[in-house]
Amino acid sequence: MDIEIFLQIMFFVFGALIGSFLNVCIVRLPRNASVVFPASHCPQCQAPIHWFDNIPLVSFLVLGARCRACRKPIPWRYVLVEGITALFFLWSYISFGLSWALVPALTLVGGLIVASFVDLEWRIIPDEISVGGMWVGVVLSLFFPALHKGPAFNVLATGSITAFILAGVCMALHGLKLLKFKVPLAQEDRQIFILGGALLAWQWAAMTLTRALPHVALPLAALADALQGAIIGGCVLWLTGLIGEVIISKRVVTEFDFKGVVDDPEALLKAFHAQGYVDAQGNLQRVFRDVKAAGDLVLPPCVEAHRADIFEILHAVDEGGVMGWGDVKLLAMAGAFLGWQSVLLAFFIAPFFGAAFGLVKMARRQDSAIAYGPFLAIGIVVALYRGDSLMRWLLAMYGMN
Ligand SMILES: [Zn+2]
Structure with missing residues (x-):
């Protein structure tokens, strides 16, 4: 058999297996349960699921979407998540080839799938995925810098200045808001302020070191780009929320x-x-x-x-009816994987999908409050696979490059 087709099938099958694990995360993370123990069981009748009934995609069809023990229907989400993950693994292989870029790309996609499906059901994004994922993205940038831009100092310096300005504006506006509404700094606010300060200091250190240590400039530049991406990704959404609060200014329950x-x-x-x-x-x-x-x-x-x-x-x-910390942390995570330029792209792509979906919902007269996490995830995925060509197209449109 052609080796190329063989590898494509392998990535698809591997993706389906990972998707099966992502399903476990989607069910257990919002319930604060372990993702390792106990072994798979039917959520309705608690019967353990045999290995031959736990084959991704296949078992769902063989069992006719019903539990073998109690015959209650298995939610479609299971096969959907396995299928989506399998397709993304295949697509990643086709886009990136057999390269080290696959490691951060597939990790990011897995995190986004869990975040989206949990957000759809619970309207929360687990910190294990967003904050945990951000640290994973920062560490991976050092070892697998392929998704980040190279060590061009002017790009890093622009990212650094943007990060300082955005973070400064967000923190100042947030402080003003607390003063205006006479609300004390909540525990979570304080953690985010401290985290923001630490990330700012580290990205500056990493950027400065790229000049001092030219033989390790590539991983250091990727690290600086990842830290800047986390700050800028989180802050653009934070700022959007703050502006929304000023415009809507609704903190009264009626x-x-x-x-x-x-x-x-x-x-x-x-x-x-x-x-x-x-x-x-x-x-x-x-x-x-x-x-x-x-x-x-x-x-x-x-x-x-x-x-x-x-x-x-x-x-x-x-939250002013606009945006929660969950989305802010999710885009910070994406920034750590993609760097500051691509995460800005993701931020601007997401509302197009969100608005299209919101219009459909409004037309059907359904509840207009929608989870924003999945739309951010779509924006992030587009930036991951098509970011470079989109950026080139935008630059060409303005006659640059
Ligand atoms: Zn059952």
């Missing part, structure tokens, strides 16, 4: 927010007030900022069934 979610929004608002989550005008109070998960929310028993929705709405209002 009955309208819960219309159609609970039967008696007025009673719910009174319960929030009694709990100290909001004041009489509906302003969110500090007590709510310490509620980190839907489970921690103190609610009247009659609305127990809508706990997750209520938490999500309160959280959206708290």
